Amino acid sequence: MGYTIPDMSEFLNSTINSVIALIVAITVHEFSHAWAADRLGDPTPRSRGRLTLNPLAHLDPIGTIMLFIAHFGWGKPVPIDPFNLRHPKRDYLYIALAGPASNILLAILVTLVAKLFFIPLFYYLIVINISLAIFNLLPFHPLDGSHIFPDLFPGNTGYLILIFLILPIFNNTSLISLLISPVINFCLNLLLAI
Secondary structure (H helix, E strand, O other): OOOOOOOHHHHHHHHHHHHHHHHHHHHHHHHHHHHHHHHOOOOHHHHOOOOOOOHHHHEOHHHHHHHHHHOOOOEOOOOOOHHHOOOHHHHHHHHHHHHHHHHHHHHHHHHHHHHHOOOHHHHHHHHHHHHHHHHHOOOOOOOOHHHHOOOOOOOHHHHHHHHHHHOOOEOOEOHHHHHHHHHHHHHHHHHHOO
16 A cells, blocks of 8 residues: 655645735625715725735734635625715615625626636635625625625524524534535536536
8 A cells, every 4th residue: 555645746836816806806805895886976995905815904813814725715895874865774785795796706807807717716706705705695604695685684694693603513514515515516407517
């Protein structure tokens, strides 16, 4: 029986590609929230320097460190003042949808470009943007879905459920992964069929 030494360059390339893709996905996601809020009358994101595609404005320090350690991270939530919105309830829904919608649109755009020429980073951009969009549509606080479906899991209930769902307690796999993986795979199969 032989032992094969793993290819370290392949591992590093996949790590670098996944981290770049995560940073791009988070930046586009948070920028889209800021852009939507600004367009709907709330100047708060602009005044806080969040109406930019500069990743440094959107990356949370701990969330960024987790990108490198666990390949899972988060960005800084975009500050929104609903009192500045023309139609607070409706506009807040649009702002919440802007993040996941931007990730889906970016995944579609990258898929179309990948049809012309393909680099490995494109695969990571497609998968991570679709995954981030689907994950953020879940109705648990602090995810965007909690603003889309605010009455489903009110207050800290959604936050506690989300923590439970993220824990890898099912054969070293999180329940959330088991729940959303089929949806992500379905969306990826649709995209790659374009």
